[in-house]
Amino acid sequence: MDNRIDAIYGRQSIDKKDSISIESQFEFCRYELKGGEAKEYKDKGYSGKNIERPDFQRLLRDIRAGLIRRVIVYKLDRISRSIVDFAKLMELFKQYNVEFVSCTEKFDTSTPMGRAMLNICIVFAQLERESIQMRVQDAFYSRCAKGYYMRGRAPYGFDTEPIVMDGIKTKRLVENAEMDYAELMYEMYAEPENSYGDITRYFTENEIMVYGKTLKRGFVGQLLRNPVYVQADMDIYEYFKAQGAKIESPPELFTGEFSCYLYQGREGEENILVIAPHKGRIPSSLWLAVQHKLSQNTTFQNGRKCHNTWLAGKIKCGCCGYALASLNAPNGVTYMRCKQRLENKSCQGPGTLTKHDLEKSVYEEMVKKMREFQTLKGSNKAEGYNPKLTAARAKLAKIEGEIEKLIDTLTGANPLLLQYANSRIEELDAERQKQLKLVADLTANSVSSSQVDSITGYLSHWEDVSFDDKRRVLDTLVSKVEATRTELAIEWKI
Structure with missing residues (x-):
């Protein structure tokens, strides 16, 4: 006699x-009992995406203990919406000789046809669940594109306040007193000699707590990369466009008055950038300078290890591109040697270079460059003007225009013309990608005339300037210096 009970x-x-x-579900299920008794299990407030539910786990334990003869549910998706989970459950039911009954679908799991129909219904149940997920995702990204606040906790330095946008209730970020510390992190990291560690030490020494805890390096890195702090202008627009982000807001909204949100795109899709309804604190020039330093983080950290010359981190071998290291000779002269030549002699080396001669040459070149810049500024062209960036943007626009013209010719074109146009478009698109990267690099690396003005006075009394200030001047003006015995090539930021 089977002493097991129904569930x-x-x-x-x-x-x-x-x-x-659940009460209504139980009413339907009791019709299957035909007046018999059953043990009841219920989970309220739990999704069917998995089987990690308290009372359902209790049911499974009772099945494994041999207490259950039959499991009755209102509908099969009450058990699970996962094909994998359901298949495993059917195997478990079969192992312990437990019947499964769905009141609304009328399945008989003792027959092959019943099992087949059950599997088909499971497929449609999962399809329904995935369709719901897709609709939720579509709604999420639709709201992202409109600039609604779609995050949980407000970023450091912000609180949230309720607002209504296009008739929809949402939230807006508003600055709080901690924003001054967020801005301080940007200003400190923009200094060439500062690292994450310098910032965390400063906060610790001055007893500045972040969310009630001591500041961690990882937190600094995340904050510095977040565009929610920036004043979103056209430089920010161009920067993220070059990064491949999908920019939902039109260019005319990038005036610098408001900030922006960057949302992670769905799998296989680009990130979404949209103008936010709150004001940014960090100027775009400072934010982009920080992004450039973050992208060159290894170079900066290596440069900090050597304090023998203010050229450290910038000076490279003109033959192989490796860094030049300073070595002190017994005669008291400091020489600059190619690191690759020192390690494996695979580079012929730039020849005999002394620290004194290199520093003198770079200083003289900076003085010349500053004169050129001041002359250009006198003609009212220097403010916000970067010739390389302007040229790169012009070339990019020309390439994109040519691509558009070729696409227009494809309609009704003969096969030969189609083949040529497609081939040419591929070539232009490859060039377009290179140009986009160049624009991104130049945008992140651009320097305003106000930044240059802040270091102008240092060059007139260079011998009295501190080591750290010399590093700051060099970083403001120069991206890279490549040196050989006969040549000095400087990549300028202005």
Whole structure:
């Protein structure tokens, strides 16, 4: 005689008008008992995406203990919406000789046809669940594109306040007193000699707490990369466009008055950039300078290890591109040697270069460059003007225009013309990608005339300037210096 009992299981994820309550589910299930008794199991407030539910796990334990003869549910998706989980459950039911009954679908799992129909319904149940997920995702990204606040906790330095945008209730970020510390992190990191460690030490020494805890390096890195702090202008627009982000807001909104949100795109899709309804604190020039330093972080950290010359981190071998290291000779002269030649002699080396001669030459070149810049500024062209960036943007626009013209010719074109146009478009697109990267690099590396003005006075009394200030002047003006015995090539930021 089978002493096992029947079990009724009910699940309801949330209370809403079109959902059936657990009590109603049980009423339907009791019709299958025909007056018999059953043990009841119910989980309220749990999704069917997995089987990690308290009472359902209790049901499984009772099945494994040999106490359950039959499991009755209102509908099969009350058990699970996962094909994998359901297949495993059917195997478990079969192992312990447990029947499965769905009141609304009328399955008989003892027959092959019943099992086949059950599997088909499971497929459609998962399809329904995935369709719901897709609709939720579409709604999320639709709201992202409109600039609604879609995050949880406000970023450091902000609180949230409720607002209504296009008739929809959402939130807006507003600065709090901690924003001064967020801005301080940007200003400190923009200094050539500062690292994450310098910032965290400063905060610790001055007893500045972040969310009630001591500042960590990882937190600094995340904050510095977040565009939610920046004043979003056209330089920010061009920077993220070059990074491949999908920019939902039109260019005319990038005036610098407001900041922006960067949302991670769905798998296989680009990130989404949109103008936010709050004001940014960090000027775009400072934010982009920090991004450039972050991208060159290894170079900066290596440069900090050597304090023998203010050229450290910038000076490279003109033959192989490796850094030049300073070596002190017994005669008291400091020489600059190619690191690759020192390590494996695979580079012929730039020849005999002394620290004194290199520093003198670079200083003289900086003085000349500053004179050129001041002359250009006198003609009212220097403010916000970067010749390389302007040329790169002009070339990019020309390439994109040519691509558009070729695409227009494809309509109704003969096969030979189609083949040529497609081939040419591929070539232009490859060039376009290179140009986009160049624009991104130049945008992140650009320097305003106000930044240059801040270091102008140092060059007139260079011998009295501190080591750290010399490093700051060099970083403001120069991206890279390549040296050989006969040549000095400087990549300028202005």
